[in-house]
Amino acid sequence: xxxxxxxxxxxxxxxxxxxxxxxxxxxxxxxxxxxxxxxxxxxxxxxxxxxxxxxxxxxxxxxxxxxxxxxxxxxxxxxxxxxxxxxxxxxxxxxxxxxxxxxxxxxxxxxxxxxxxxxxxxxxxxxxxxxxxxxxxxxxxxxxxxxxxxxxxxxxxxxxxxxxxxxxxxxxxxxxxxxxxxxxxxxxxxxxxxxxxxxxxxxxxxxxxxxxxxxxxxxxxxxxxxxxxxxxxxxxxxxxxxxxxxxxxxxxxxxxxxxxxxxxxxxxxxxxxxxx
Amino acid sequence: xxxxxxxxxxxxxxxxxxxxxxxxxxxxxxxxxxxxxxxxxxxxxxxxxxxxxxxxxxxxxxxxxxxxxxxxxxxxxxxxxxxxxxxxxxxxxxxxxxxxxxxxxxxxxxxxxxxxxxxxxxxxxxxxxxxxxxxxxxxxxxxxxxxxxxxxxxxxxxxxxxxxxxxxxxxxxxxxxxxxxxxxxxxxxxxxxxxxxxxxxxxxxxxxxxxxxxxxxxxxxxxxxxxxxxxxxxxxxxxxxxxxxxxxxxxxxxxxxxxxxxxxxxxxxxxxxxxxxxxxxxxxxxxxxxxxxx
Numbered sequence: 001x002x003x004x005x006x007x008x009x010x011x012x013x014x015x016x017x018x019x020x021x022x023x024x025x026x027x028x029x030x031x032x033x034x035x036x037x038x039x040x041x042x043x044x045x046x047x048x049x050x051x052x053x054x055x056x057x058x059x060x061x062x063x064x065x066x067x068x069x070x071x072x073x074x075x076x077x078x079x080x081x082x083x084x085x086x087x088x089x090x091x092x093x094x095x096x097x098x099x100x101x102x103x104x105x106x107x108x109x110x111x112x113x114x115x116x117x118x119x120x121x122x123x124x125x126x127x128x129x130x131x132x133x134x135x136x137x138x139x140x141x142x143x144x145x146x147x148x149x150x151x152x153x154x155x156x157x158x159x160x161x162x163x164x165x166x167x168x169x170x171x172x173x174x175x176x177x178x179x180x181x182x183x184x185x186x187x188x189x190x191x192x193x194x195x196x197x198x199x200x201x202x203x204x205x206x207x208x209x210x211x212x213x214x215x216x217x218x219x220x221x222x223x224x225x226x227x228x229x230x231x232x233x234x235x236x237x238x239x240x241x242x243x244x245x246x247x248x249x250x251x252x253x254x255x256x257x258x259x260x261x262x263x264x265x266x267x268x269x270x271x272x273x274x275x276x
Numbered sequence: 277x278x279x280x281x282x283x284x285x286x287x288x289x290x291x292x293x294x295x296x297x298x299x300x301x302x303x304x305x306x307x308x309x310x311x312x313x314x315x316x317x318x319x320x321x322x323x324x325x326x327x328x329x330x331x332x333x334x335x336x337x338x339x340x341x342x343x344x345x346x347x348x349x350x351x352x353x354x355x356x357x358x359x360x361x362x363x364x365x366x367x368x369x370x371x372x373x374x375x376x377x378x379x380x381x382x383x384x385x386x387x388x389x390x391x392x393x394x395x396x397x398x399x400x401x402x403x404x405x406x407x408x409x410x411x412x413x414x415x416x417x418x419x420x421x422x423x424x425x426x427x428x429x430x431x432x433x434x435x436x437x438x439x440x441x442x443x444x445x446x447x448x449x450x451x452x453x454x455x456x457x458x459x460x461x462x463x464x465x466x467x468x469x470x471x472x473x474x475x476x477x478x479x480x481x482x483x484x485x486x487x488x489x490x491x492x493x494x495x496x497x498x499x500x501x502x503x504x505x506x507x508x509x510x511x512x513x514x515x516x517x518x519x520x521x522x523x524x525x526x527x528x529x530x531x532x533x534x535x536x537x538x539x540x541x542x543x544x545x546x547x548x549x550x551x552x553x554x555x556x557x558x559x560x561x562x563x564x565x566x567x568x569x570x
Contacts, residue, residue: 048371052420052442090420094442096393096401134397170353171346177372177396179351217328218349257328258371258396260418260459 034060037271045207046225046255047175053089075113082106091133099131117148137173138166158189178215185210199233214254223252244270307566309533314345314352322551322563324367324543331551332365332374344376357392367415372396375413375422405444414455421461425453437466456500465507467497477509490521490528499542508541533564
């Protein structure tokens with residue numbers, strides 16, 4: 001089941017949520033995960049990055065189990081990963097930069113698991129743009145997750161994420177390009193179920209500014225976006241799966257402006273992942 | 277790179293375009309003018325405005341250095357280019373991406389200009405038309421389309437209107453400059469010098485060009501257009517006075533900042549708000565915004 005969560009997160013998010021889940025990989029001492037997705041649009045926390053051409057997301061993560069126990073603190077892991085976004089459209093090879101490598105992120109996470117199925121992740125992420133379409137964003141985030149089966153194979157996996165932009169200047173190192181460093185809150189859940197061999201996940205999330213995260217013309221708009229998606233995952237072999245799905249987002253005032261005035265966005269994606 | 281050839285000779289069409297037009301002086305009546313200067317500036321000139329009212333332009337500081345600026349929510353941010361001078365921020369889209377120009381070390385005068393794109397998130401890209409010495413990106417649309425011109429040894433015969441849209445393209449007509457377009461790029465406006473030696477505005481719809489001239493004007497320059505196809509710009513009247521104008525498809529309206537000796541309109545957003553520059557009675561240049569009363 002954890003592999004399904006990982007797959008859903010790989011498909012629907014750039015590095016932050018990938019990094020936030022404390023249970024994305026199994027109980028291996030050195031778990032590894034990698035994936036490559038292809039999609040028509042890249043929205044990060046409701047903010048359009050690109051919706052032209054083809055967007056390809058290679059990513060990889062390796063972990064190290066530091067601790068395992070039956071009670072109290074049941075697990076402790078360190079995870080290190082990279083997320084990349086390659087673009088053939090405006091943000092990439094067909095745009096002003098002429099280069100396709102739009103984003104390359106590196107993150108490290110300390111994941112703590114507790115006996116009551118609560119996970120707590122602390123993640124530092126550096127979001128870089130090799131083709132210099134944006135300035136590097138440094139972010140510290142904390143995620144609390146509950147991953148508990150509620151009815152047989154079903155689970156909701158609710159989570160809350162808080163993120164802080166660090167080391168910013170006006171227009172530098174910020175998702176919104178605003179004057180002040182942003183603080184972000186995301187609330188979500190990943191209801192999931194299995195139908196025969198096919199895993200079905202329906203991730204739902206809402207993104208909110210809790211301080212200058214969605215600045216527009218000097219005003220911080222609290223509501224960023226709400227999103228719902230449907231993801232189907234088919235395992236092929238023990239560690240490999242193929243997946244595909246659709247995500248629909250409704251945008252707030254700032255994210256709508258950044259999306260060219262359109263208040264919604266539909267993203268389709270397919271990919272393959274390896275989780276061991 | 278591709279070259280677009282206008283199917284109609286501008287000089288022939290211009291007379292037909294202006295024959296039924298007149299100039300109204302009431303454009304200011306529906307707008308509230310706000311004059312502003314970048315703090316400490318000796319000159320401020322606004323060039324572009326987006327949906328949410330972010331304004332870009334250029335200013336000269338007390339040391340005589342020219343910088344670009346962004347005015348957003350009443351706050352100012354200075355825009356500079358590494359190792360560049362004479363910075364000029366010209367256009368901004370709703371996402372906050374900005375285009376403009378700079379000069380390289382050793383360059384002076386009005387001809388040298390090199391383009392840049394400053395993304396909302398601070399990414400900086402050069403915008404240089406391949407194979408030519410100078411590029412002026414004047415406007416950026418919400419889909420990232422960039423409009424402006426390239427030129428080489430002058431801003432006359434070597435200057436051609438250009439567009440960047442998954443690659444560069446240009447108008448096969450000298451002394452021209454693309455300055456604005458509707459969101460779908462189907463309706464492009466700009467300025468050119470006609471065969472009679474006068475500067476005129478043009479509109480190009482699906483590649484078909486026609487000129488636009490304020491009746492009785494000595495010169496007319498088109499500087500921007502909004503999604504409703506309201507064209508704004510600058511004209512010089514028969515007495516030599518400089519005014520802004522707005523063309524709504526049927527008639528021209530004069531735009532003058534109250535009390536100004538000269539007014540130039542350079543930008544319009546989808547709400548109809550205008551920005552530009554004016555000269556006061558003391559001869560100083562300030563920026564203005566003219567917001568439509570709602």
